[in-house]
Amino acid sequence: MVQRVPAALGWHGAFLGVDVVSVADVAQACDRFGDHYLRRVFTPAEVAYCTAEGRAPAPHLAARFAAKEATFKALRGSAEDPLDWRSIEVLRRADGSCALRLHGEMSRLADRRGVVHLDVSLSHDGAYAIAVVLGARPIAASPSGVSFGILRRYKRPRKMQ
Amino acid sequence: MIDEIRAVLKEHGRLSVDAATCGERNDLYAAGMTSQASVNVMLALERAFDIEFPDRMLKRSVFESIASIRDAVKELTANR
Numbered sequence: 001m002v003q004r005v006p007a008a009l010g011w012h013g014a015f016l017g018v019d020v021v022s023v024a025d026v027a028q029a030c031d032r033f034g035d036h037y038l039r040r041v042f043t044p045a046e047v048a049y050c051t052a053e054g055r056a057p058a059p060h061l062a063a064r065f066a067a068k069e070a071t072f073k074a075l076r077g078s079a080e081d082p083l084d085w086r087s088i089e090v091l092r093r094a095d096g097s098c099a100l101r102l103h104g105e106m107s108r109l110a111d112r113r114g115v116v117h118l119d120v121s122l123s124h125d126g127a128y129a130i131a132v133v134l135g136a137r138p139i140a141a142s143p144s145g146v147s148f149g150i151l152r153r154y155k156r157p158r159k160m161q
Numbered sequence: 162m163i164d165e166i167r168a169v170l171k172e173h174g175r176l177s178v179d180a181a182t183c184g185e186r187n188d189l190y191a192a193g194m195t196s197q198a199s200v201n202v203m204l205a206l207e208r209a210f211d212i213e214f215p216d217r218m219l220k221r222s223v224f225e226s227i228a229s230i231r232d233a234v235k236e237l238t239a240n241r
Binding site for chain 2: 021032078083
């Protein structure tokens with residue numbers, strides 16, 4: 001009975017992805033490949049943000065690259081799923097937080113996974129940048145038809161008889 | 162072609178094994194190639210062979226071994 005609880009609660013409705021990227025590796029890619037690298041991996045808006053005057057590009061680019069990889073992981077992308085990095089775009093909200101927008105094949109992958117919402121958190125400190133992505137899909141009705149109210153009650157600790 | 166691919170991997174692949182002697186079907190990701198390194202490998206291959214990998218080829222499976230890279234480069238250079 002206990003084993004049925006996570007599935008019935010819809011824990012399978014959350015998809016998590018994480019990735020860490022070396023800032024020096026991204027800086028090196030910029031030095032070696034320049035615009036070729038930026039054009040193939042990042043959207044024009046991402047490049048504009050990361051290369052804005054007064055901003056060190058490499059940590060911000062590294063965090064966005066990590067976000068793209070973390071998104072692909074969260075969507076359970078396989079070795080046979082194409083990953084055009086530009087199809088995963090990191091946006092900045094007015095409050096400074098980040099959001100994700102999917103394009104093309106990545107949007108179709110999210111549809112196949114049933115993911116209707118993605119959230120992302122980025123950070124960088126010194127040598128590394130990291131991104132965590134959470135994907136969510138609607139919780140399917142449990143096979144037993146148990147309602148949420150009942151499930152919440154089920155989660156409460158029970159007094160031992 | 163294989164020698165050029167090995168040279169690209171040696172310079173950009175961040176492999177923990179010697180790219181010059183790595184087996185053609187060995188898993189490059191298992192040998193230490195990171196996602197960022199695979200991008201560098203892709204860009205270096207595009208430069209070395211004057212090609213551009215189309216979106217459909219931007220798959221982990223295409224860059225996972227010397228043999229799979231060779232097959233992709235062969236396909237992209239076939240009609241020259």
